[in-house]
Amino acid sequence: MEAADWKDGVITLLEPDSPYRPWRYAFGDSRPGDYSVMVLGTDPVSVLTLLGRIDHEGGLGGALFNDHWVGSSNLVDLATLAMVLDLDDAFTTWRFTDDDAERVILALHESRARGGPFLRWGHSSVSAARILLNFNGKCDSCDEEIDLRGIDARDRMHIHTADPLPRPTPHSPIRPVDHPGRYRPYRASLRDEVRDWPAVLCRRCHVRMRNGNFSSFIDFRFAQHPECRECGGARTQRIAYGEPVSPDYFGPWVYLGGCVEGADDWHCDNCEHEWS
Numbered sequence: 350m351e352a353a354d355w356k357d358g359v360i361t362l363l364e365p366d367s368p369y370r371p372w373r374y375a376f377g378d379s380r381p382g383d384y385s386v387m388v389l390g391t392d393p394v395s396v397l398t399l400l401g402r403i404d405h406e407g408g409l410g411g412a413l414f415n416d417h418w419v420g421s422s423n424l425v426d427l428a429t430l431a432m433v434l435d436l437d438d439a440f441t442t443w444r445f446t447d448d449d450a451e452r453v454i455l456a457l458h459e460s461r462a463r464g465g466p467f468l469r470w471g472h473s474s475v476s477a478a479r480i481l482l483n484f485n486g487k488c489d490s491c492d493e494e495i496d497l498r499g500i501d502a503r504d505r506m507h508i509h510t511a512d513p514l515p516r517p518t519p520h521s522p523i524r525p526v527d528h529p530g531r532y533r534p535y536r537a538s539l540r541d542e543v544r545d546w547p548a549v550l551c552r553r554c555h556v557r558m559r560n561g562n563f564s565s566f567i568d569f570r571f572a573q574h575p576e577c578r579e580c581g582g583a584r585t586q587r588i589a590y591g592e593p594v595s596p597d598y599f600g601p602w603v604y605l606g607g608c609v610e611g612a613d614d615w616h617c618d619n620c621e622h623e624w625s
């Protein structure tokens with residue numbers, strides 16, 4: 350299946366009730382239960398790392414896609430996939446031979462490399478599509494719901510892309526003689542290092558960010574937080590309680606408050622003051 354307009358394509362994955370019909374496909378020779386590869390017309394052309402399943406039972410037939418998985422899916426560029434898997438006709442065929450299909454299914458299902466949040470940085474349309482795939486239904490700035498069911502869904506949101514992430518600084522090659530082993534490369538968490546953060550914004554927040562001349566979403570977020578009541582410090586953090594799997598999914602404007610739910614909403618890193 351191919352969506353030449355990647356944005357409309359991702360919107361229909363996030364919101365099955367969307368009126369958009371961006372997908373072209375050739376299900377003619379397919380059998381129920383067959384896998385379907387979802388191709389997006391990003392630049393370069395990319396493929397979802399999750400496969401759909403063909404279902405002829407329900408109505409006209411279509412591809413089933415488990416929407417719980419959309420957010421955990423990623424994109425791989427089709428040219429690379431074709432080269433690595435030796436797929437001659439990846440850009441022309443609507444149906445892979447059994448052997449080719451087997452390799453695609455194994456590669457996408459079995460790969461340990463899921464990309465993680467790092468691949469969302471950068472300004473390409475592939476990065477933008479990855480950001481949108483991670484969209485949780487709400488504006489990343491004001492938390493208001495962005496309705497994707499309407500015909501104007503694509504204009505209701507703005508995808509903010511961030512400069513590509515440099516590879517972390519390598520460790521010094523100089524080691525003390527008595528050091529027991531090799532240094533492991535040290536990497537600070539993403540939120541401690543980056544200046545900008547990819548985001549999906551509602552129209553209003555996008556305008557506010559532009560009118561405020563903010564180029565960094567992190568700066569824009571911090572600018573909306575109250576000053577510290579104790580020390581007057583800026584860049585206070587909103588406290589989130591819970592035990593995240595990885596802090597890399599949380600922007601630096603969030604303070605990870607631990608798993609015991611507390612009464613306070615705000616945290617100041619200058620003086621450790623917390624208030625609600």
Ligand SMILES: [Zn+2]
Binds near residue numbers: 550
């Ligand atoms: Zn907003």
Ligand SMILES: [Zn+2]
Binds near residue numbers: 577579581618619622
């Ligand atoms: Zn303070």
